[in-house]
Amino acid sequence: MARRLTPWRWAVLGLAALYFLIPLGASVVFTVDVPGQGVTFDAYTRILSTDGFVSSLLLSLELAVATIAAVLLLMVPATVALRLGAARLRPVVEVVCSLPLVVPPIAFVAGIVTVLKWGPEHLSRTPLFQTFVAIQNEDFPVVLVLAYVVMALPFVYRALDAGLRAIDVRTLVEAARSCGASWPQALVRAVLPNLRGALLNAAFLTLALVLGEFTVARLLGYRPFAVWIYNVGGSQAQMSVAVSVLSLLVTWALLLALAGAGGGRDRTASSRG
Amino acid sequence: MTAALPRADVAPVASAKRRRRAPGWLAVLPLLVFTAIAFGLPAFAILDGAFTVKDPATGAASYTTANLTGSLQGPYLTALLGSVKLSAVSAALGALFGLPLAQAVVGSRSRALREAVLTASGVLANFGGVPLAFAFVATLGNAGVLTAHLGLKDSGWDLYSFWGLVLVYLFFLIPLMVLTITPALDGLRSQWREAALNNGATGTQYWRHVALPVLAPSLLGGLVLLFGSAFAAYATAAAMVGSAVPLVTLQIADALSGNVLVGQENVALALSLDMVLVAGLVMAVYLPLQRRSARWLDA
Secondary structure (H helix, E strand, O other): OOOOOOHHHHHHHHHHHHHHHHHHHHHHHHHHEEOOOEEOOHHHHOOOOOOOHHHHHHHHHHHHHHHHHHHHHHHHHHHHHHHHOOHHHHHHHHHHHHHHHHOOHHHHHHHHHHHHHHHHHHOOOOOHHHHHHHHOOOOOOHHHHHHHHHHHHHHHHHHHHHHHHOOOHHHHHHHHHHOOOOHHHHHHHHHHHHOHHHHHHHHHHHHHHHHHOOHHHHHHOOOOHHHHHHHHHHHOHHHHHHHHHHHHHHHHHHHHHHHHHHHHHHHHHHHHO | OOOHHHHHHHHHHHHHHHHHHHHHHHHHHHHHHHHHHHOHHHHHHHHHHHOEEEOOOOOOEEEOOHHHHHHOOHHHHHHHHHHHHHHHHHHHHHHHHHHHHHHHHHHOOOHHHHHHHHHHHHHHHOOOHHHHHHHHHHHHOOOOHHHHHHOHHHHOOOOOOHHHHHHHHHHHHHHHHHHHHHHHHHOOOHHHHHHHHHOOOOHHHHHHHHHHHHHHHHHHHHHHHHHHHHHHOOHHHHHHHOOOOOOHHHHHHHHHOOOOOOOOHHHHHHHHHHHHHHHHHHHHHHHHHHHHHHHHHHO
């Protein structure tokens, strides 16, 4: 195959660069070039002091940490077990992890809203009612974590599966076991270090999902980061765009950090996942 | 190395085998229980609610298909068709533009370019939602930078329209296509092209008779994935057009927020079921295609 940069290739890449860079560039111009005020960085300096920014960002980060921890705790043992002895369960896990793709977030949240209504309607005299109230706590809505874990399952499954495909889990575990390691030790000290890239990949995808998630949070009436940006957009256009640009830059930085930490081999494994 | 080793070797393996079955089940069980609750309950609620009508006077619930037929009439049908049309057009354009871009990246020898484009695609494919909508409003909206500088408003440009949404959706659909199709393009062996050229084929013939048939499952799979992604998108449309363009996701959100008649919640659930059916169809096409194209990659 002719592997060189032909003019045709440059044209395609140039057009793509224009399409993807212009909105970002124009957004930056929009935030600093305010009509009637000239060039000002007001939109950026005001962000921190704006009502709700810190609390909504913190809420999103807390939700992200809880979601990442929960989804990895559920998925790592399950996917490792599929490689070791429970191969017959693979179709089951595969289907379970693909199901969330069939239910779009908006439909999923419609279902959640309905389930949450069962609390007051049918369960008000049972202990379950307290659970319903507890998971809807404004300060830390566990119900969002539950929803996000479900929504992250397909990505996390793919990332972990790709990572596990690249290593020989059975040999690793048996080697560790014959050296006297217990099951948890074999998992934590032999398998997990070899999965570093896949784990980071899964964690990043989940982080990106939670930080940007809007549909479920808004319709359940919570105010994490994305909902806050949306609310601010109504009254302070410049600042909402400034925050949008910053959030993209932060995502970019996280991904680059991930690419650096993951190393070359892991990255190819994950990019195929 | 004679007597002790075999025994030390065999014993742990045997015990591992004995224990293997129990940990295997136990390790998968939490996942299954969790999804049964966190996913199964809402899924059941959609199904149950979509077929239930509550009598406002007595509060008695009865099973009916009235919600579903209602969800396929009037403004709801318009919204559903609007969503399908928007998703089909943006998916087709996304595939059309994504393929040459991916080919330009795969065909170049520069590793840095490849890494940069794939990394950027990974970021941009996830850059949907509110920030994306605001970035485009700042660029091409009524007070947008380009709108003002190029005088687009006089030429009839309107971002808050069907084609405006297509333009914005492409921003995450093209990178998604690049990510989906790149492994398949990598799977095209240079020997195939050489063999075709040696047998007297032209470049166009190679593409028509060798490359495209091999790529077809991945291309179709990517197209379907893009369709599903555009179909499910809510945040971008909500932040950008409000309800100027009729979309099924916006209708569901309106019905759920309760700013319509009482009893519309169940129509929202029926609409959700409609969406699940469409998305299910998408996945039923996509997953076998993906498995088929994976064969070329692993070979």
